Amino acid sequence: MSWILKSISFIFHPIIMPLLGVIFYFSKTPRYFPKELENAKIVSLVILTILLPILIYFLLKTLGRTHSIYLKTTKERIIPLALNLIITLLIILRVLPSNQIIELYYFFVGILMSTMVCLVLALFKFKASIHMIAIAGVFMFAIGLSLHFSKNINGSLALFALIAGAVGTSRLHLKAHTGVELVFGFCIGFFPQLLLLQYWL
Template sequence: MQKSISYIFHPIFMPLIGVLFYFSKSPRFIPLALIQTKLVPIVILTLILPLLVNVLLKSIGKIESLELKTTEERIIPLLIYSIIILIVVKRVLTPYEFIELYYFYVGVLVSTLASILLNVLKFKVSIHMLAISGILTFFIALSVHFSINILGSIALVIFIMGAIATSRLSLNAHSNIEILMGCLIGITPQLMLISRWL
């Protein structure tokens, strides 16, 4: 059960969830064709490509498992993921079309870079908590920005956060401080960037 929670709410899904939630809740009219032109490259770049990269890294012995248990194993995949997110920011999501999503992804990039820095310093943070806390912050900001009531969605994300934290601790994947640092690194960049679009 604990492992299932870690897989179902894997960090790799979170940026895509943010995009899907945005398109489903935005009161603005957005043509379906435009949504599709954004979703397709985002799915390929942030979901399929990282999975393929991690499988490749495992096959050539750069990582021992897809769970990336050590700080050393995490550095290369996170660097590659940072480049992927940078491509999304530069080529897929522009601030002129979807300023909210643009800065959400900039926040994801900053959080990922902060995680890389800490891994270089031999400190492992919970990327699961980093991802879900960033999503929570984005959802709350969207509710304020669009003046919409999404308390149910926010409550659900908080519940999921608790389930993920419990799962990671039960599996001995992280310590309490690593869980808390993951939350801090996920939330802080989003909060710092909210003023750009809220």
């Protein structure tokens, strides 16, 4: 059981969740996009949200600024979160500007807001769960897509809820977070996406 719960934390690591949200959007939207455009956006996001953070992690580890991919202390989180802010801003300005795909633009604006809050809390020595921030953001975005497209995706929403519960259970079992840190993380991920719905629904 311990191995399964640890695997859940690894499989649903925060760095893959933005890409998951984008792939989910392209799989559910009734709007037509050329396949070349979809592939270009996805490849760009793989580079910026997965490969680049991994390279940054290994650089920071080499420099002794971090010791685990899970960023167990608030001190370890500050530089990666600050760099993630820059990466997310780059995505908003260059990869998914507001005049192209409005839903994904605001999805990443929400991610930017959540990252800023998480960084501020880290500066004040509070370790909100980044895992919960990530899954909660995608979960709320999926709810927004269901409302936006008037589409029944209850199965997908149930799956996201199940994943959120599994991730929370995993983090508690591994003693990576307290219940309060998990709740704060969920709220930090959920509410920016909720607040931004008014701009694209």
